[in-house]
Amino acid sequence: MLAYVIRRIFVSIPILIGSTILVFIMVKFSGDPLEGLKMRNPPPPRQTILNEEHRLRLDKPVWEQYWLWLKGLVLHGDFGPSVHGNINIGHELGDRLFVTLRLVVLSVLIALIFAVITGVVSAVKQYSATDYSFTFLGFLFLAMPSFWFAILLKSAGIAYNQATGTEAFFTIGEKSVLLTDDSGWGQFKDIAGHMVLPTISLALISYAAWSRFQRASMLEVLNSDYVRLARAKGLRSRQVLVRHALRTALIPLTTVTALDIAALLGGAVITEMVFQWHGLGDYLLRSIRDHDAYAMMGWLLVSAIIVIVFNLIADLLYSVLDPRIRYE
Incomplete structure (x- = not known):
């Protein structure tokens, strides 16, 4: 390994x-x-x-x-000179990387959890009302452009805050400029509050495609010979579903997820722009506007490493999901 x-x-x-x-x-x-x-x-x-x-x-x-x-x-470890002489590209990328990674990683986890659950339920209850409902939601979110959906969420959050006279949803920035509670717990709550709408926006767009893919993969596995053999041997339905069918059905989803990381980073650029986050997406747009070559090179390098790491993790997960796969 x-x-x-x-x-x-x-x-x-x-x-x-x-x-x-x-x-x-x-x-x-x-x-x-x-x-x-x-x-x-x-x-x-x-x-x-x-x-x-x-x-x-x-x-x-x-x-x-x-x-x-x-x-x-x-x-x-020098990323080169920036057009703005007072900016260190390496430090800027490091600060913004954490902002973008927490958005992307949390969105991937949420999208995967909901995609697996709804995909499995839809496959088990094929052509039922539940299956049609999940299919409708999947195609609905799949048809929505990421920038438009993010704007809708932001507008809904602003409207709710104005109607209730509260600040239940944070719609600008990745954290508050002024905090009433600057303790560790207060900072955590503030960051978590700012992540709600952007994470939902990015996660649901990914969830839509992944849930459809998981449903198709699960249906293919449920109709395979070894699953029918496991049922014929008298194994419980839950054991057949989880230990035999689900593990195999997760392999194609793992591949798709790893390949979609680059698209998620692109979606994060749009999401950060809508919610005015100061992450890698905002840094890329500023670099393009200023023709800052070395800043763009740094962004590309960091993004490429993230994509390579996620693909490597996906390859390693294959051996966990399928015992027949071994890397010697």
């Missing part, structure tokens, strides 16, 4: 390097990061522009800029 993990990590390195090269080239030709400085009125001194070009390594060839970025990252 350890050898397999090490092999996967080494295989992922060329993928990371190739993706950073592609993004670096596209970003470099997308616009001038000093355009705002050059368009000022009155214009800044020529030497100021030259100093900024030197600081951002714009006075060097593109291949040398990439090599300096890669060497600084590997040897010193």
Whole structure:
């Protein structure tokens, strides 16, 4: 198992390097990061522009800029200079990573729990009123664009707060600027309160597709020969469902979940924008607006590592769900 993990990590390195090269080239030709400085009125001194070009390594060839970025990252953990000279890209990514990860991880857990439950119930009670109800809800959430659903939730939260004269739902930011209770428990409650609406928004969109996939996978397993054999041997229905059918049916869902992590990160960008969170999504949008090449490279690297880690976890879970799978 350890050898397999090490092999996967080494295989992922060329993928990371190739993706950073592609993004670096596209970003470099997308616009001038000093355009705002050059368009000022009155214009800044020529030497100021030259100093900024030197600081951002714009006075060097593109291949040398990439090599300096890669060497600084590997040897010193330096993500390169930002367009905003007072910002450290590494520290900024670290602070924002926790904000986005808590949203994505909690959304994945909630979506998986509800997808497995509703998918199994729909498969066991195929073509019943329960199955049709879950199918309707699944297609309803599947048809909703993530940005539109997030806006609906935010508007509903604001309307409820105004109608009740309370602040039951937090609709702006990942935490409050001013806290009445700054203890550890108070900070935890404040962060949890701000996570309610964004998490629901991101989780239900993922749940819709995963529940349909789990239903189809469960139906296929329930009609397989080994499940019929287990029933013929006199095993209890609950034992057949949980130990024999569900474990096998979870394998395709594990694959789909790992593949959808990249889409979830994209959905998190939209969700953070709607609820005005200062996470990786907000940082990406600001970097694109400012043509901040090294900030975008840092975002890509962090996101790619998250996707690779989730896919590695999914591969390792295969051996847990199916004893026949072994990584030697």
